[in-house]
Amino acid sequence: MYFVYLLKCNDGSLYCGITTDVVRRLDEHKRGKGAKYTRAKRAGTIMYLERKRNRSSASKREAAIKKLSRSQKITLVRSQVL
Secondary structure: OEEEEEEEEOOOOEEEEEEOOHHHHHHHHHOOOOOHHHHHHOEEEEEEEEEEOOHHHHHHHHHHHHOOOHHHHHHHHHHOOO
16 A cells, blocks of 8 residues: 655745655655655655555655645645545
């Protein structure tokens, strides 16, 4: 099982990524062991999470989300059913 996530950084920017373990990955981001982007912007909280069956579908969804504008990403976050 893979997860696509949107992470809100401390500067308010959004970072999109994929992982098999959300808790571990968020911890890596917060400890500065994640992506260069989150090392520079400082990781905050997970704002959006989507489950995918395999890496291929997760990677495709990540690419699609990364193409969205900021306002579209915020709409995506707000549309998530908790």
